[in-house]
Amino acid sequence: MQSSIFNVRVPLPARDEVFLMNTITDAQLLVSSDVAALLDRELDRDGMWTAGADNREAIDLLTENGFLVPSREHDRRTLDAHLARVKSDATELHITLLTTLQCNFACDYCFQGDHGDYNKFADKMTLETAERVAAWIERELARVRPQYLTLMFFGGEPLLNVPVMYYLAERLWQSARELGVEQRISIITNGLLLSAEIVDRLVPFGLKGVKITLDGDRDMHNKMRPLRGGQGTFDRIVENVRAVAGRVGIAIGGNFDEQSAGSYPALLDFLKAQSFADKLVKVNFKPIVRAPEPAKPKGMLPLIPVSANGVPLKPLNGTCMTSAGAGGASGCDSCNVLDDQMSLLREETKRHGFPTPDGVPKGPCHVHLQHAHTIGPDGSMYACPGSTGEKSLSTGHIDDRSEPWRESARERFLRLSPWKECGDCAFIPTCAGGCVVASHTTFGDMNTPTCHKRTFESAVIALAQDVASAS
Structure with missing residues (x-):
């Protein structure tokens, strides 16, 4: 897993926390600095990394909200699907006159x-x-x-x-x-x-x-x-x-x-x-x-x-x-x-x-x-x-x-x-x-x-x- 390219991070040093936003899932999380640091873990030779049992809950949370993704290609496919979905959305017929x-x-x-x-x-x-x-x-x-x-x-x-x-x-x-x-x-x-x-x-x-x-x-x-x-x-x-x-x-x-x-x-x-x-x-x-x-x-x-x-x-x-x-x-x-x-x-x-x-x-x-x-x-x-x-x-x-x-x-x-x-x-x-x-x-x-x-x-x-x- 790796950090999504659609992540935005704002450190909040006074609280030892980091605000996370993912612009494609619209997820927002306020997490501890050590959890945010998981996004910076080095990849192994196969482009993957293991989190260890101690971090499993945090990893699941980050993955569920789109902050961790399998690959850059996954991000690209998700973006294409997102833009296609937005383009074809039929909830509203909007007419500017x-x-x-x-x-x-x-x-x-x-x-x-x-x-x-x-x-x-x-x-x-x-x-x-x-x-x-x-x-x-x-x-x-x-x-x-x-x-x-x-x-x-x-x-x-x-x-x-x-x-x-x-x-x-x-x-x-x-x-x-x-x-x-x-x-x-x-x-x-x-x-x-x-x-x-x-x-x-x-x-x-x-x-x-x-x-x-x-x-x-x-x-x-x-x-x-x-x-x-x-x-x-x-x-x-x-x-x-x-x-x-x-x-x-x-x-x-x-x-x-x-x-x-x-x-x-x-x-x-x-x-x-x-x-x-x-x-x-x-x-x-x-x-x-x-x-x-x-x-x-x-x-x-x-x-x-x-x-x-x-x-x-x-x-x-x-x-x-x-x-x-x-x-x-x-x-x-x-x-x-x-x-x-x-x-x-x-x-x-x-x-x-x-x-x-x-x-x-x-x-x-x-x-x-x-x-x-x-x-x-x-x-x-x-x-x-x-x-x-x-x-x-x-x-x-x-x-x-x-x-x-x-x-x-x-x-x-x-x-x-x-x-x-x-x-x-x-x-x-x-x-x-x-x-x-x-x-x-x-x-x-x-x-x-x-x-x-x-x-x-x-x-x-x-x-x-x-x-x-x-x-």
């Missing part, structure tokens, strides 16, 4: 902020298209028979097209109910148009949560996320949160860079002082994925995609930047800085008493899942919300039309395996190589991993300390 690519904000890091006339040309889903979208989802419901139908309304700004949102939510709730499927709805919005009326209309049809973005304290947010006319948006968003808090779960997100990260403690102070503070179900901040610098070699610095006429294409062309995960790479000087900031902000969020993810990824993102789909305003389908602004990345259409360019994109996504570049990283089962949107934006190659191992390790240390404190 972009009701529009129009937006009323001019965020400084978003493509939509570049052109004042953008909304004249941005796609907006019609009711006729919504009917066909609903019909496609109903066919999938009947085929997959999931336990849950999850609808995530997104954009652009989804609340700029409320009629379509109402139509889809109400029709699909009825369809799901007839099949014994539970419908769950979430909305990702900038919060400017959020109202009690909208929430009350959707709660009976499964609305569970609304995510709103605040990019730092009042001054920083108003700089980062103004209206197209330059007016601030912070105060109105906060009032809208106040109006709906308690009616539905509210999550606060935020996107930071090196300049704005320092304003987040003040935002947390502000949120803590609000009457709705105890009604926030999650608070979480992540780094911004910005447009790349000029082209440099693959794997080190990014390429800028261009259109047929040679004009550079901006990342997330029309899709809200909040869809993209944190981006970064080994060749990026600011990557570790932002990773460190993310870890610090997570701890600061916990210190303020807000619920926040522990920072350890929970599994591969939806781009790797067979029953997760994103549908754009015109009915085009995508593997990931972050790719909806680039038509060449469409993987299909609700009309089931067969077009070579969409099929080519679909095959590209099916072949994605960025984790194969990650060596023996312990976080492969939960990270799978990171955000493909960040990889595409930063490197021009979705199969190049975006690595945040440093952040994950920091998160496991914090988790270990929490577990130890509670024991």
Whole structure:
């Protein structure tokens, strides 16, 4: 037997204990240092070792939880089976719906902020298209028979097209109910148009949560996320949160860079002082994925995609930047800085008493899942919300039309395996190589991993300390 490559260890010297986590079995153990040392026993000439009778109980415990495995090949086979199982899981049919690519904000890091006339040309889903979208989802419901139908309304700004949102939510709730499927709805919005009326209309049809973005304290947010006319948006968003808090779960997100990260403690102070503070179900901040610098070699610095006429294409062309995960790479000087900031902000969020993810990824993102789909305003389908602004990345259409360019994109996504570049990283089962949107934006190659191992390790240390404190 030997130590699994998916083990993560955190020594706790003050207790003479070690926190163990295995990312593929999701096992967590708090063991004595001498038990943890068994994982470091030298192999014999056959690649095996004998533990001795005195250690048999400990060895059985470590083996049962996946910390000890027969071989590296066993780990590889287990990983392949794990990723295949995650990919084919039919518990949930998850549909991200972009009701529009129009937006009323001019965020400084978003493509939509570049052109004042953008909304004249941005796609907006019609009711006729919504009917066909609903019909496609109903066919999938009947085929997959999931336990849950999850609808995530997104954009652009989804609340700029409320009629379509109402139509889809109400029709699909009825369809799901007839099949014994539970419908769950979430909305990702900038919060400017959020109202009690909208929430009350959707709660009976499964609305569970609304995510709103605040990019730092009042001054920083108003700089980062103004209206197209330059007016601030912070105060109105906060009032809208106040109006709906308690009616539905509210999550606060935020996107930071090196300049704005320092304003987040003040935002947390502000949120803590609000009457709705105890009604926030999650608070979480992540780094911004910005447009790349000029082209440099693959794997080190990014390429800028261009259109047929040679004009550079901006990342997330029309899709809200909040869809993209944190981006970064080994060749990026600011990557570790932002990773460190993310870890610090997570701890600061916990210190303020807000619920926040522990920072350890929970599994591969939806781009790797067979029953997760994103549908754009015109009915085009995508593997990931972050790719909806680039038509060449469409993987299909609700009309089931067969077009070579969409099929080519679909095959590209099916072949994605960025984790194969990650060596023996312990976080492969939960990270799978990171955000493909960040990889595409930063490197021009979705199969190049975006690595945040440093952040994950920091998160496991914090988790270990929490577990130890509670024991």
